[in-house]
């Protein structure tokens with residue numbers, strides 16, 4: 543299902559945090575949003591999972607204005623894994639994952655056999671099946687992140703919105719999660735800090751700086767030394783990955799005058 547941000551603007555207390563952001567995420571594609579700290583990535587994403595109402599512009603999901611959809615219909619279409627996703631209650635892992643089915647359920651009936659199978663397979667896929675009976679509050683940061691991703695998958699969304707989903711994950715689980723996005727084939731908008739992972743995982747990238755989209759396109763077109771210098775203030779050498787051809791950034795740590 544196609545996701546599009548059309549002239550999205552967010553102003554809070556007189557400060558414009560996102561300036562007229564237009565970005566398309568075609569059906570089944572993975573689009574990455576990158577940019578320095580405070581550039582507006584999470585703010586833009588919050589409008590897509592309806593934690594924030596934009597001041598201007600529209601978020602369209604499958605052609606429909608998200609703001610016009612009933613909350614349940616919105617939740618059937620869009621699942622989010624965000625910095626705010628957490629559970630303060632000591633549910634078990636299996637219970638938290640099963641919560642992903644709520645937008646599809648009528649009343650408080652038990653899960654169907656298909657839904658139980660869906661939960662089992664999502665937990666297996668995110669490598670948390672062995673934690674099914676553990677309380678989520680006892681989990682490590684990475685384990686909790688994988689549980690929340692399993693919950694998002696169980697929701698069977700048409701659009702996935704992920705804010706730094708690899709935060710907390712070790713390198714094996716980072717690669718697994720990002721590879722999974724391709725396999726699942728769900729339209730995905732994902733904020734990533736690691737530009738090399740973003741280049742490998744995404745069909746297209748959008749670069750935010752100061753709340754404005756300063757570049758958008760395939761990773762090889764976007765991740766140039768000039769763009770990285772301008773947006774991030776960093777010197778990088780860009781080389782093609784020897785196996786995949788995806789652009790990879792090499793950095794050199796610079797010595798600061800006056801430090802040992």
Ligand SMILES: Nc1ncnc2c1ncn2[C@@H]1O[C@H](COP(=O)(O)OP(=O)(O)OP(=O)(O)O)[C@@H](O)[C@H]1O
Pocket residue numbers: 554555559577578579580581582583584585586
């Ligand atoms: N509710 C708010 N009130 C005032 N300022 C806010 C609010 N929410 C976010 N901001 C500011 O808006 C800017 C963009 O924040 P946002 O969280 O979208 O950035 P980001 O690109 O996701 O950053 P990071 O990479 O650090 O996660 C920041 O300067 C932040 O301090």
